Amino acid sequence: MNDTRTCNSDITCKQYDRTAGHAWPTDQPLCDACLDAGQRDIQALVYDYLDLAQLHEASMSQAITEKTAGSKEKQMLIVAHVEALQAEMVHVLTTWEYELRVAARLSDLEAPAVIPDWHTTISNPPPKLKVRAGTAVQRAVGIITPRVRMLSRLPATTVCATGVEDEHTEVTGWQAIHQLQALHQRARANLGRTRRILSLHGTCPNDACTAQALYRLEPGSFGEDPPVWCDTCKASRAYSDYEHFMVHLEWPEQVQPAVAA
Numbered sequence: 001m002n003d004t005r006t007c008n009s010d011i012t013c014k015q016y017d018r019t020a021g022h023a024w025p026t027d028q029p030l031c032d033a034c035l036d037a038g039q040r041d042i043q044a045l046v047y048d049y050l051d052l053a054q055l056h057e058a059s060m061s062q063a064i065t066e067k068t069a070g071s072k073e074k075q076m077l078i079v080a081h082v083e084a085l086q087a088e089m090v091h092v093l094t095t096w097e098y099e100l101r102v103a104a105r106l107s108d109l110e111a112p113a114v115i116p117d118w119h120t121t122i123s124n125p126p127p128k129l130k131v132r133a134g135t136a137v138q139r140a141v142g143i144i145t146p147r148v149r150m151l152s153r154l155p156a157t158t159v160c161a162t163g164v165e166d167e168h169t170e171v172t173g174w175q176a177i178h179q180l181q182a183l184h185q186r187a188r189a190n191l192g193r194t195r196r197i198l199s200l201h202g203t204c205p206n207d208a209c210t211a212q213a214l215y216r217l218e219p220g221s222f223g224e225d226p227p228v229w230c231d232t233c234k235a236s237r238a239y240s241d242y243e244h245f246m247v248h249l250e251w252p253e254q255v256q257p258a259v260a261a
């Protein structure tokens, strides 16, 4: 039945219904909120690529080498790891740029779009050695970003999923969007931009749920106060309520179960 179809992002759907336990109902492969998130993440790959290139150059510099003297082997691994991620970004982006060009009947000779703010900061010049691949990333992102909806509807295509040496697999357009988003997440992790999720002691503030599965996102900046949530029933409370719980072993405004009638 068509009306029971839901967004293919499933549990990671931006509009996942926690009460009913399903992703957003839609007859499209991905819901609008997931498409918007996909577009933002793919757009960010241009900057991820440049930042990774700078990370790569920093790890080769004198200052860092002094700090990590005696661990040259490990450093090589980091560089190889970052280079592999960059290569995968170029491969996946150009693969789907090509598929979209075919689907949208775009000319292969179309001049690459030039994004003026190529420099991430004024003091950091663009990395010279990576410009060719960086241009390919920019061009591919320029083709894909305005066409994420079209990409999400592309049928399964046989591609080398992660690189030219990879086996041929069938990948649909919406899976490609997820793959590109995963690359953005991996780039963020390599650049140290992800936040840890802290596991906290205590029981869920929801009386109907007795789970001891409380979590909190590590504060990202000074003054930020992320809430505490229960991973079982998804109930969430302010951190100040959790501090109250830690002192009194009771959540504020917690409805106590009736002792007797």
Ligand SMILES: [Zn+2]
Residues within 6 Å of the ligand: 007, 008, 009, 010, 012, 013, 014, 015, 023, 024, 030, 031, 032, 033, 034
């Ligand atoms: Zn969705």
Ligand SMILES: [Zn+2]
Residues within 6 Å of the ligand: 204, 205, 206, 209, 210, 211, 230, 231, 232, 233, 234, 235
């Ligand atoms: Zn709970």
